[in-house]
Structure formats: C-alpha cells, structure tokens
Amino acid sequence: NAGVTQTPKFQVLKTGQSMTLQCAQDMNHEYMSWYRQDPGMGLRLIHYSVGAGITDQGEVPNGYNVSRSTTEDFPLRLLSAAPSQTSVYFCASSYSIRGTSPLHFGNGTRLTVT
Amino acid sequence: AQKVTQAQTEISVVEKEDVTLDCVYETRDTTYYLFWYKQPPSGELVFLIRRNSFDEQNEISGRYSWNFQKSTSSFNFTITASQVVDSAVYFCALSQGANTGNQFYFGTGTSLTVIP
Numbered sequence: 001n002a003g004v005t006q007t008p009k010f011q012v013l014k015t016g017q018s019m020t021l022q023c024a025q026d027m028n029h030e031y032m033s034w035y036r037q038d039p040g041m042g043l044r045l046i047h048y049s050v051g052a053g054i055t056d057q058g059e060v061p062n063g064y065n066v067s068r069s070t071t072e073d074f075p076l077r078l079l080s081a082a083p084s085q086t087s088v089y090f091c092a093s094s095y096s097i098r099g100t101s102p103l104h105f106g107n108g109t110r111l112t113v114t
Numbered sequence: 115a116q117k118v119t120q121a122q123t124e125i126s127v128v129e130k131e132d133v134t135l136d137c138v139y140e141t142r143d144t145t146y147y148l149f150w151y152k153q154p155p156s157g158e159l160v161f162l163i164r165r166n167s168f169d170e171q172n173e174i175s176g177r178y179s180w181n182f183q184k185s186t187s188s189f190n191f192t193i194t195a196s197q198v199v200d201s202a203v204y205f206c207a208l209s210q211g212a213n214t215g216n217q218f219y220f221g222t223g224t225s226l227t228v229i230p
Contacts, residue, residue, distance in 0.1 A: 033218075040123075042205065042222040058217065090159060099209030100166070102149055103218060105159040 002026050006091050006106035013081040013113045021076040021109050023091030031094040032074040033103070036060065036087040043090065049074055050097040081113045116141050118208050120221035127196050128229050135191040135224045137206030143167075147209040148182065148189045149218070154202040165189060166211075196228045 007022045025032065033048035045058030049068040063085060065077040074093075078085060088110050092103040117140040127133045139148065150162040163173060165182050173180045177194045193200050206221045 035220075040222060043207075043218075043220040045217055048217070088157070092159075099211045099218060100147055102161040102164050103151075103159075104161070105151075107158050 004091055004093055004104050004106040006089075006109050008109060009107065011109060011111050013078070013111065015081060015083060015113060017081050019078050019081065021078075021089055021091070021111075023074045023076065023106060024072050025074075025091075025093040025104070026072065027093060027095070027104065028071060029093035029095050029104070030071065031097045032068065033058070033092050033094075034064070034066065034074070034076045035090045035092060036085075037090060037108075038087050046076065046089075078111075081111075083113045085111065086113045087111060116143075116208055116210060116217075116219045118206050118219050118221035120204075120206055120224050122224045123222070124225045124227070126227045126229060129198060130195050132192060132194050133196050133226065135193075135204050135206075135226065137189045137191065137221060139187050139189065139206070139208045141187075141208060141210070143210050145211045147211055149207040149209070150180065150189075150191050151205045151207065152202045153205065153223070154199075159205070162191075193226075196226075198228050198230050201226060201228045 004025045030051045034046040035043040044060045046064050047066040049055045055066050088108050090108050091106040094103050095101040119138045146167045148165045152160045179192045181190045203223045203225045205223045208219045
C-alpha cells in the first residue's frame with residue numbers, strides 16, 4: 001500500500017519556468033489537498049479537492065493551478081515560478097471530505113526557485 | 115475564524131525528562147476535530163492522534179498522552195521520559211468538520227530537541 005506518492009522529491013527552477021508537481025493516492029480518498037511549508041509559518045493550504053472534477057482555493061492559491069480528473073491524482077501546477085514559491089510542498093489526502101478523518105501526507109517536494 | 119496557536123517555537127529537554135507541548139485553538143463551531151502530527155528530521159508528516167469536540171477524555175498511548183480541555187480551548191501533548199527519537203517538529207491542527215470544503219488549520223509547530 002503506497003499511500004500518497006509525490007514526485008519529484010527535489011526540484012530547482014528558474015524564475016518564470018513552469019512545472020507540475022505530481023500527487024497520487026491509492027486509498028480511494030475523496031479529499032486531496034496541497035500545502036506549502038515555510039519556516040515559522042506552519043502548513044498553509046494552497047488548493048483542495050473534495051472529489052473528481054471539484055477543486056477549490058485554499059489560503060494561498062495565487063500562482064498555482066490544480067485539476068482533479070481522477071480520484072487518484074491531484075497535480076499542482078506552477079504557471080510561472082517565482083522565488084517566493086521556494087518552499088516544501090506536501091500533498092495530502094483524507095477519507096472524509098468533512099475534516100473528520102486525519103490527513104495522510106506524501107513525503108514532500110522541496111522546490112527552489114532561483 | 116479558526117486558529118491554532120503553538121506558542122512554544124522551540125523546546126530542548128534532556129533525555130528522560132517529561133515535556134509538554136501546548137496547543138490552543140479558536141473556533142466558533144461546536145463540532146470540530148483536533149489533531150497532532152509529528153515531523154521528524156527526515157521530513158515526513160506522521161499522524162499521531164485525533165480528538166473530536168465531544169470527547170474530552172484524555173488519551174494515553176505508551177509514553178504519549180494528550181489532555182483536551184474545552185474550557186481553556188487547549189489540546190496539549192505530553193511526552194513522558196523523552197527519548198532522542200522524539201526529536202521532531204510537532205504540529206497541532208484543527209478541522210471544522212464542515213459539510214464540504216473542509217480545511218485543516220495548522221499551528222506553526224513546536225520544534226522539540228531531546229538531548230542525549
């Protein structure tokens with residue numbers, strides 16, 4: 001049982017480049033989300049989805065796009081990378097769409113934008 | 115508005131000491147859920163415990179215990195006889211338990227260092 005799989009683990013981008021962070025889960029969870037972790041700021045929600053075809057913005061959505069074409073996959077796209085997007089990104093999924101169940105996290109992607 | 119405060123940014127203890135990590139939350143909802151996660155130096159986030167707002171019983175799991183007090187809006191985490199493997203960043207989180215579009219609100223974390 002792989003759980004939540006994120007790729008890549010590390011990425012370096014130049015300002016203005018675009019890329020997609022991949023996230024897949026094999027637990028048939030309806031709820032999926034993306035967080036960024038920055039020093040001293042905890043985990044901040046970027047986007048989330050409560051099922052295939054349904055996405056919504058979180059606390060810090062600017063500069064990021066998401067889509068949810070299948071239950072399993074929830075990619076995060078950086079349209080034009082900026083140094084302010086240097087961060088560690090976590091994908092998470094949950095059995096419940098109502099926040100009653102814990103989040104299961106991927107191992108994270110460390111992104112550096114130069 | 116929902117908010118989670120972990121006022122202790124960093125804590126250092128000597129091995130075998132007990133340590134309590136504080137978590138204070140704010141919510142207007144009567145139904146909500148509280149969580150603790152551990153992030154060891156390797157970076158992954160590990161779920162430790164969930165508590166709902168209707169269950170104020172304290173919980174003990176080995177050397178870990180949790181004290182939930184609605185009267186003070188706190189959900190504190192105590193590690194008894196700390197070990198070096200307990201060194202990690204610990205996050206407290208709150209969920210509204212909303213019908214749709216739930217969002218988890220995380221504290222800023224407490225970095226615990228256990229000195230051998």
